[in-house]
Amino acid sequence: MNTTFQTMDPSKKYRPYPQIDLPNRSWPNNILTKPPIWLSTDLRDGNQSLIDPMDIDKKVRMFELLVQLGYKEIEVGFPSASQIEFDFVRKLIEENRIPDDVTIQGLTQARTDLINRTVESMLGAKNAIVHVYNATSPLFREVVYNKTPEETIEIAVNGIKDIKAALATLPTDVYAQTNWRLEYSPETFSMTELPFAKQICEAVMDEWGATPDNKVILNLPTTIEVATPNVFADQIEWMHTNLKNRNAAIISVHPHNDRGTGTACAELAILAGADRVEGCLFGNGERTGNVCLVNLAINLWSQGIHPGVDYSNINEVIRIAEECTQLPVGARHPWAGELVFTAFSGSHQDAIKKGLTRQKDRETAANGKTIAWEVPYLPIDPADLGRSYEAVIRVNAQSGKGGMAYLLERDYGLTLPRILQVDVARAVQVLADETGKELSSEQIYEVFCEEFLNKTSPIEYINHTISHHTGVETLRAQLKVNGEAVLIEGNGNGPLSAFVHALNQKLGSKFSVAHYSEHDIHSDQTGEDAQAACYVQVAHADYAPAYGVGIHENIVTASLLAVVSAMNRSGVAQ
Template structure:
């Protein structure tokens, strides 16, 4: 076993990224108030990261999904890299698949032949962005490319000259068909000296002739995450504050997720002055991925800010993304995972159950007005993403009364008294411990019925009649005791008290009703005719109180069934 983590001093091998000298930084006090400009790079950066890249049919399906979601800027590929990439871009244009308000973007290195091929691929598009890049950090300048700062700037500027030349070579009427825009990326910006990043970006803007009406997109990528998100925010704010001709630039960020902080980098970058964010659905991308566009969008939604894109059917988005990329969306992926709105813990379930009940009551009182969402453990309403409440509470051996009670109420219309919830949870826990697996609501309901509703030993109710005389009710009931039929009779101020009186006389017991409650079970919850549920807790001097439940279309019959079940469960009658 490699014991490096146990024995090595990491400070001998790694150094922390230096802090940025940024007096009076503003981003910590800023507040998100609107969404950024979004760029999806699923079809380029995302596609490059796949073991088996998407074929054209899958790329078309992904493009259509991105358009449907509302993305207006989409990086569609690296058309100079392969014929497949080139053909895909041409197919989008020639088959008129690109809406009028959507810009497509194509990536190229700052090389003349690749730039010419890229411009050729975009001819005929209504809105096209040529995205050119070269690496700028010391490590890449010195180790990978062996270039000086001046030579690195020359590569970038020559790339812009090549783009302008390629556009100038087009017939005027062809060139005029397209709104041509430029994006420049100082690749490895996150490791580049800020004064040099500023210098090379300004050289690109000057060569392009950037103006407020003809802005250059300056993409500041965390090509490799090497520092904490606050450092990246400082880098972005430094550029935002120091860049000459700032109004002629759109500052874009392209966070990768090497340190697992891509979302934080993107959000802090917006606070620091970034106008635009590039990423992929569900965080696809090289190494540990690009920032997750879904995560960022729903984060804004949760803060009361419309993100400008539509995730109201997130399950369909997941289905298409998984089909196109062959990458699964993890069960705990923020907002999108199968289990992110699910609680197994008993205390969590109890809080969610109470919160959902309160939210429903508040909504009913609001007369159709939208009210603030306030449910413990659920930062947003799952319904906003097209999710049902069925997966919110699921029961296993870690669960408690709240989760079990929620499922019985949701699926069977049973609103259990709190003390009964504890008893039912104990019974369900036995099955959960035995199986060691999650229990569905059908299994929970069956435990409830077997233990609390259909306890017919030693007493079984058969039938009854009631007569009234001067405020006193006389109840005559046919029952079975250990299989033998008998008739009992008792009096009381109501059917329930008369029945208990008759049973006590017959059995020689001293039962009393300690708690009684009832409610209707509506047919839309059970699929049957409307019934009543009665919950009766009986007390006895020598035994702990016990609950029983009766369910019947007649409320009196339901109450008598509940008394019988409760007495049978009490243990008083075992030896009688």
């Protein structure tokens, strides 16, 4: 253990962010009554944070999902960053994929060539926002860019001049096709002196010629969370109160989640005067991510406020988002996680069941009228999201405790990784739905073996040998692929990497091991000699991540079996 964390005085190294002098703050007494304007940045901020960014087909699929959900403002990318980004925006426009009531937004740095390219990418769209930014905080001004405050303002104002110049060169008929709007972001606003943030935002508004009929969107982001959410709320209220020509601006916020308080920052910012929120589905984004649009929308729903977007089929939203981003939605993710409407505790199960029974009786007595939702442990009706309450499969009829993962660990010595627990639960649920009865641990283990352990088609492992050289291991393995015996050979810094290399060469694929874990299975649990269990998740650009499991007395063999199982489940080898 690192003892530095225990012995060091953090006050010598870190400084608390100063409080805002706002003695008459009003946001603590305000109440949320309506949703903000939403902007999805899944296709820009979310996409640029992925290990493997979305290709055009996936970006189109994500765009169509966002439109289906009801988002009216969508940041479609960074068109000047690459040809793929530019071509995607052109595809949306030229193939008439953008509904008339949807506005697309393109991000650009405050550079003339990039601004011109961004404007070019959005020509022909009915509604378009050019989003320009530059960093404004002292740390970035002085360390990253070596700019004075005056030079920083000049960069922003020149960016606006360049946008106006680019639009002015368009033929009248081309210009008239599009309702052009401006968004300006003082990047790192959360670390910027408020008087300077006000000064640069007002300079941008003046240069654009902002009016109540031609508002500038001022995005005030928590680019980096550096303080508690109440401090950010104070910053927003200060800007809301002190900004010149406030009625000519839309205040937008773009919270990141470095401190894990992105949702709180967004909600408090709305109370403090913000009009608009930018974020991503399920909190995707750089570092710890952007604020989760799903959380915010369903939070409003739980308070009796329609968010203006539709999450009535959240499982489908999760499926598409996971396939497009290759990022799993965590089992405990608020509202969306696989386990958020599942109780492991017997006392919770009992309270929920009683509450559901009472709710049903009340609904029957109401003769079709909508009544208030009042069920212990369930703040909203899972059915509103297309989900159902599923009690954890019990250990037995009396205990009311445990669950699928507990049974597999207790009776078979298998300690499953969390993501794999969700996958196994899905498979087990199919059998539970078919039988309509409580499942025994033997039945759960049979499903587990069939789905995750014994997948031998189209690839079947036969045996392997390993030879060692200086810093390199060579693995030769005999397999059957679609029933045909094959011999593969690969090199790596270990048996697993060599096996992966060999499989990629044989199949012409490009996959990798995303997660790996292992543990011993003790003989007193299985009644057999000690064995090793390996859990491997494979990742591939064109397929959703898939888990496989291998069990063998030899740890290397167990890991190879797990890779084969994962490959067979992923569909890569089909």
